Amino acid sequence: MLDTKDFNFFEKHNSFDFKGFLFRIIAYWKWFVLSLVITFVYAYNVNIRKESMYGMESLIVIEDQNNPFFTSNTSLVFNWGGTSDKVQTIITSLKSRSHNEVVVDKLQYYIKYLKKGEYFFKDAYGEVPFYVEIDKEKGQLFSKLIKIKFLSPSQYRLTVDFGEETSASVIQYSDVIIKPVNVSGGEFSKVFKINEAVDLPFLNMKLIIKPEAFDFTNQEYYIRFDDFNQTVTSYRSIDVIADAKATSVVRLQLEGPNKHRLVEYLNTTVEVLRGAQLESKNLFANNTINFIDSTLKEMEGQIKDAENELKEFRRGKNIFELEGEASGGLLSTKLSSYDVEKDVINRKIAYYNLLKNYLEKTTDYSKLPAPTVAGIDDPNVIANVSRLIALSAERANLAYSVKNKKMFSDFDVEMESIKKVLLENIVSSKSALTLNLSLINKNIAKAEAEASLLPENKQEHIKITRKYNLKDKIYSTFLEKRSEAEIVKAANISDIKFLDPAKDIGGGLKGPKTSINYILAAFLGILIPLLIVFVVVLLDNNINNLEDIQKMTNIPIIGVIGKKNTKNNLSVFEKSKSPLAESFRAIRSSLQFMYKKQKQNEGAKILMLTSSVSGEGKTFCSINLATVFALSDKKTVIVGLDLRKPRIFGDFNIDNISGVVNYLIGQKTIDEVVQKTHIPFLDVIPSGPIPPNPSELLMGESMYEMMEELKTKYDYIVLDTPPVGLVSDALELAQFCDATIYVTRQGFTKKGMLSVVNEKHKRGELHNISILFNGFSTNVKYGYGYAYGYGYGVYGEGYHDEPIEPKGIKKIIADIKNKFIKK
Structure with missing residues (x-):
């Protein structure tokens, strides 16, 4: 259990x-x-x-700049909605494609001015002593470096390297079309004069020196014509943020490699938007002025004809007689007054008909004139027409930059609701105007009936005078309206104002x-x-330090052995005072204490060394443990019982012709298989030839007899056995042993192999077992270890046959010290 x-x-x-x-x-x-x-x-x-990246910024504020000349009768201002609507509209406009196209085209930022640096071409905009004027209707070499080297203040060399290409691409900025042209290949180089027109199949420009430029002879620069649309796209990344605390304040931020270019773009983009906003704000006024101008142009001929007709009628007649009768003069004035009132009503009805036609047949309402041009002062009509024009203009701008169908549908729903309200207003207003018109017509008919009683000359004079007075009055009214519109337009200012224009004051480095x-x-x-x-x-599944062993098993650790310090396995004999030798002596002392504790002070002691797999140093430990026993004047024999892979004979320069196998099969006696070594008190019994049945030989009666005979001849018998993790031979030999040492090696023995030993120890198959940690070094990457007092100088502090030579930095320091001592 x-x-x-x-x-x-x-x-x-x-x-x-x-x-x-x-x-x-x-x-x-x-x-x-x-x-x-x-x-x-x-x-x-x-x-x-x-390349270094810089960040520049500017601050603008959006305000409601009310026109000081605005009255209910001169409602010609453009309505952007509330302040929040203005801010969002401006933010959207600044990031829109159409707006940035205007700015890029104005600044010609698709032309790159470069200077060759150590690692890259630096954007030298603002630093180069020149600029180029191009013919947008002609092609320019697309996306290829054009070298400019100034030979003198009046000449420069233009160089283009086409390599092996026989065709090149040119871009025409008037319509942003890229097309191929034939080139001769290789390097094109030609000298041109400053301000001279460059007329080439692949280049059409003029290089102009800036007025402030000086000392640029022998300097080299580069220009490159980039794609217009890609340039616009890059500047649409401008960061436009409304201030969280003051929503009317907007911060513009832009990053790039050239501060001068950033500053110029930020300020220009605001100026362009201010102009566009002011133009939109003056939209009513401009529409009104255009409408009045077209009307005045048409009326100039009519009023001139009426004036000529009046002059022609009066020629040769007595003016005092025609205008002398009081009733005739009063009647003429009354009729003229009625005519003006009728014209006002007709103009209102005509405007409503025009507005209705716009609402029913078109979707662009941005060109509607102000209702006041027709004398309409209904605040509902004025406000709704103003809002309709605002929505129409805003929707047209967003069409270039926004792909959100829901946003457009929201615009359309709001515009549709305004249209319905306006159509209802038109019906009700026209009904009232029609009623007024009928009353005016009745008054005119009554006055005309009175005029029919006058003499024929006076009737004709009143008729011609009425026509002239009406035309003159209408003309004067339109002139007055035009003056109002001009005043409103002149007094309008943009709602966008600079709080902090972009400026290079140093710094701004972003990356x-x-x-x-x-x-x-x-x-x-x-x-x-x-x-x-x-x-x-x-x-890592290897055993790297003592703690790994202690975690895996409760079997005691008998000692720690360092790395071999000799070419062969006779490390203890060749360097008897080395730390390695002291480690084996410590294990000998531990074994003697173990034997004493088990009351095995008398008679021969049999020690078995085994391991998990081959290569863990079992044979090396067997030889050196046997050596320390022999050096203490104890008769010791090493028995090579690894019959499958015999190794123990090589280090003693003896042969493996006969050995344990020969004894076990009855061919040889003990004395015949024992071989003396050059180490006093140490003998070796090699394994002999490899048998076909090693396990059966070790299990036989002959093995028992050999152990008994060896006990009579030696004080210590060291058994070098096969790995217990591979074959069962060591388990068969455990019955003869007084103690078992299980050899592990740092960085080689697998942790899982200890579970095999634990199991065999629990079952009693291996008794009096201890673990020896072999190949330990603090210089390898296995972590840490502990000496635990297992002998002298596990870490190198012990007895030495010869001093340890310093290495690395220590050796250099030692050499320097020796040189100074000699001096």
């Missing part, structure tokens, strides 16, 4: 060793240094190779952020190797 203690192994195995991970990180310090060097070098190259790049380099330089170490630790 399983006990809860049986699960301790799994609990220990799954816990993460943070302390070991920290030591592992320290062990990989070279990786961190290398990673930091690489990331910092990369950050440095980014900082010097990447590359050198400090941030270096911080990021430090972060990545540490993070990358840290992740690698974490993955290595996570995937």
Whole structure:
């Protein structure tokens, strides 16, 4: 039945060793240094190779600038809606394609002025001593560098490298068409004069020196003609934000590599919008003026004809006689007054008919004249017409920049509701006007009936005078309205005002952020190797330190052995005072204490060394443990029982012709298979030839007899056995042993193999077992370890046959000290 203690192994195995991970990180310090060097070098190259980016900004405020000449009778101002509507309209306009097309075309920002730098071509707009004038109707070399080198203050060399190309693309900015042209290939180079027209199949321009330019001879610059639409798209990224606290304040921000270009664009985009907004604001006034001008032009001929007719009628007649009778003069004045009232009503009805026609047959209402031009003073009609024109103009502007169908549908719904209200207003107003017109007509008919009683000459004179007075009155009224419209237009100012124009006052650098790049380099330089170490630790299933063993098993650790310091396996014999030799002596002392505790002070002691797999240093440990026993004047024999893979004979320069196998099959005696070594008190029994049935031989009666005979001849018998994790031979030999040493090797033995040993120890198949930690080094990347007092100088502080030579920096410092001492 399983006990809860049986699960301790799994609990220990799954816990993460943070302390070991920290030591592992320290062990990989070279990786961190290398990673930091690489990331910092990369950050440095980014900082010097990447073009600097700057950010410029300006502030504008949107205000309701009411016209001081505005009255209810001169409602000619353009209505943008409330302040919030104005702000949103302006923000949308500043980012719209149509607006930015106007600004880019005005500034000709599709022409790039460049200067060659160490790592890239720098945008030199504002720094170059010249500018170019182009013929937009002709093609310009598209997206290819054109080199300009000034030979003198009056001449320059124009160079274009076409390479192996036989055709090039040219762009015509009048209609933004790109088409191919034939070129001769290779390098084109020609000298031109300043202000001379360049007339080439692929280039049509004129280079003009700026008035402030000086000392530019032998200087080289480049120009490039970019795509108009792409340039516009790049400037549509302008950041336009309404202030959260003051919604009428708008902040414009733009980033780019050239501060002069940014400043000029920010200020120009606002000026263009101010002009467009003022033009829209004057839309009523302009429409009214245009309508009146066309009417006045038509009436000039009519009033002139009426005046000529009146003069012709009066010629040769007595004016006093025609105008002398009081009743005739009063009647003429009354009729003229009625005619003016009738004309006013007719003009109102005509405007309503015009407005109705617009509403029913068109969708563009931006060209409607103001209702007041016809004398209409109904505030509902004036307000609705004004709002309808505003919506129509705003919708037309958004059509170039907004693809939101819902927004357009909202416009259409609102405009449709206004149209319905206006149509109802037209019906009711026309009904009232028709009634008034009928009353005026009755009055005119009554007055005309009275005039019919006058003499014929006076009747004719009244008729001609009425016509002239009506034309003159209408003409005067339109002139008055036109003057009002001109006054309103002149008095209008834009609702957009600069609070803080864009200006280069130094600074404004947005990138590359050198400090941030270096911080990021430090972060990545540490993070990358840290992740690698974490993955290595996570995937590492080897035993790397003593703590790994202690977590995996409760079997005691008998000692820690450092790395081999000799070419062969006779490390203890060749360097008997080395730290490695002291480690084996410590294990010898631990074994003697174990034997004493088990009351095995008398007689031969049999020690078995095994391991998980081949390569963990089992044979090396067997030889050197046997050596320390022999050096203490104890008769010791090493028995090579790894019959499948014999190795133990090579280090002693003896042969493997005969050995254990020969004894076990009865061919040889003990004395015949034992071979003396050059180490006093140490003998070796090699394994002999490889048998076909090694397990069966070790299980036989002969093995028992050999052990008994060896006990009579030696004080210590060291059994070098096969790996217990691969074959069962070592388990068969455990019955002869007083103690078993299980050899593990740093960075080689798998943690899972300890579970096999734990299981066999629990079952009693391996008794008096201890673990030896072999190949330990603090210089490898396995974390940390502990000496635990297992001998002298596990870490190198012990007895030495010869001094340890310093290495690396220590060696350089030692050499310098020696030189000064000699001097």
